[in-house]
Amino acid sequence: MRLFCAVLCCLLAAPLAQAQQPAAPAAPPASPETTAPPYEGQLLRLAEILGALSFLRDICGDNDSAEWRRRMAALIEAEGVTEARKDRLAGAYNRGFRSYETIYRACTPNAELAIARYLDEGQKIVRDVSGRYGG
Incomplete structure (x- = not known):
């Protein structure tokens, strides 16, 4: 979990109680393939x-796509405990990339606004996840 927190903090640092219930028979532990962490949605976002x-x-004009790919690789390395999870994370990254690739051919004021909003949203996700789940 510490590696996870370290990775999350690095990702966007640049400008970028339940009531007691009667005991039930013990169920076998869920496999990592079927159990996603509670922050899965935030990680995919x-x-x-x-x-x-x-x-x-x-x-x-920032020409730093290699840096964003490196950060994504670090996220996959830290959180991709199964092939299915790695595929979901990579798929989300590709979806984000392609959604703008099909629309924008040049930088516009809207593209710059999207960058600012994504940097802000990404930093909020990192703070929230690391604050809640980072031991």
Whole structure:
């Protein structure tokens, strides 16, 4: 979990109680393939944001898509405990990238606004997940 928190903090640092119930028979532990962490949705959104930033920042002249891909690779390394999970994370990244690739051919004020909003949203996700789940 510490590696996870370290990775999350690095990803966007640049400008970028239940009531007691009667005991039930013990169920076998769920496999990692079927059990997603409670922050799965936020991680998938973060992956999508990283993909969008990779495309948008390049067309707006920042030319740092390799850095965003590196951050995504670090996220997959830290959180991709199964092949299915790696595929979901990579798919979210690709979805974020392609969603803008099909629309934008040049930097526009809207693209710059999207970059600013994604940087803000990504930082909020990192703070929330690391604050709630980062031991």
